[in-house]
Amino acid sequence: MPGRGHIEFIQSQMLPWRRIGHGLARPDVEYRMLSRDPSDGACSVLMRYPPGWSRLGPEHIAADEEFYVLDGSLVMDGHVYPADSYAFLPAGWTRSEMHSTQGCVILAFYNREPTLMPLAGDGSAERSPRAVPHLDVTAMSWDLALNDANLKHLGIGRKNLRTDPETGERTFLSLILPQAIPPGNKGPKEIHPVVEEAYCISGSLTGPHGTMYPGAYFWRPAGIAHGPFGARWGAVSLIRFVGGRHVNVWTDDEAPFSFDAPYSPVLPPELAYLSGMPWVPPPPY
Structure with missing residues (x-):
């Protein structure tokens, strides 16, 4: 398939x-x-x-x-x-x-x-x-309860929009606080047994593949290690876990983090033409 x-x-x-x-x-x-x-x-x-x-x-x-x-x-x-x-x-x-x-x-x-x-x-x-x-x-109120110590630096808040009673699939808004930086500019990577899909609505979020601005989108298949992430001025994204219930599995090794990470996407052939075309948001002032 x-x-x-x-x-x-x-x-x-x-x-x-x-x-x-x-x-x-x-x-x-x-x-x-x-x-x-x-x-x-x-x-x-x-x-x-x-x-x-x-x-x-x-x-x-x-x-x-x-x-x-x-x-x-x-x-x-x-x-x-x-x-x-x-x-x-x-x-x-x-x-x-x-x-x-x-x-x-x-x-x-x-x-x-x-x-x-x-x-x-x-x-x-x-x-x-x-x-x-x-x-x-x-x-709706933001749920600010911390449910994973490895994500503490993000100060995550959530608004749960849907949890499918049959499959466990979930959709929610994710809030990340400003100046969210992994301790020591490094951290473990996380892996999910299901697809993770996200669309950035506001703010910006930086990871190994560069900085996502409003309008950024990813579809990440199951089993792919990713992160760590940080946000200079916070971010709100809509996130979906597709194909079943999501859990976080963490790697033992740590990866570096930098707000200066260049745009280095992973794209299927039909979108490969975008790899050399990083989008730069308008200046704020």
Whole structure:
């Protein structure tokens, strides 16, 4: 099975906007493909809705859809998803009417090809214990409990968005405090038995492959040692563990850390052209 390959990391600003065609989810919306599995069409995308966009159903998507609203707002069957909303809608969730008055940008994840079906679902998706119809993430409290001593220097806070009751897969926001530096500028690497996927929403985070800024994305397959990491002025990222429950396994040896680490990505062939094109954010002053 081809899989998605290892992406660590890309700045999504370097990817082109493309238009979604008919037959896939959300026709006439623009998207940036962050990663895609060619074997089943599972994908992670940024989607951009133009102001005034609308669509009538009933219809459903033949894939689980998980999304986080980064900007603007989206309305589905009279329910408003403003910025910093989160939802997980199992495959078959009926959409009778959707629109975006002001436009919207969402970060979306699908567990298979998001084919649009021009029929109402059978209602099982709406009854599923896996469904998370809507979270107002701004109203949630940060969980600041330390659960791994090797991550103490990051001062991590979390907002848990979803833990799948069947698979243990998890999605959460991760907060890293400013001036988070590994003790002695070195530390062990961590390994997970499942895929880790992340998108940087704000701040910056530095690791062996360089510094990730807002818009940075990675898809890291299971079993790959990574880290240590640090943040000069803090960072907030959306993180997903895909394929099962995640645990941290630490190496005995330590690796060096530096905020000056150059951009040295690991990319699959279709993204190799980005390896010599590091993205530099605009100056803050």
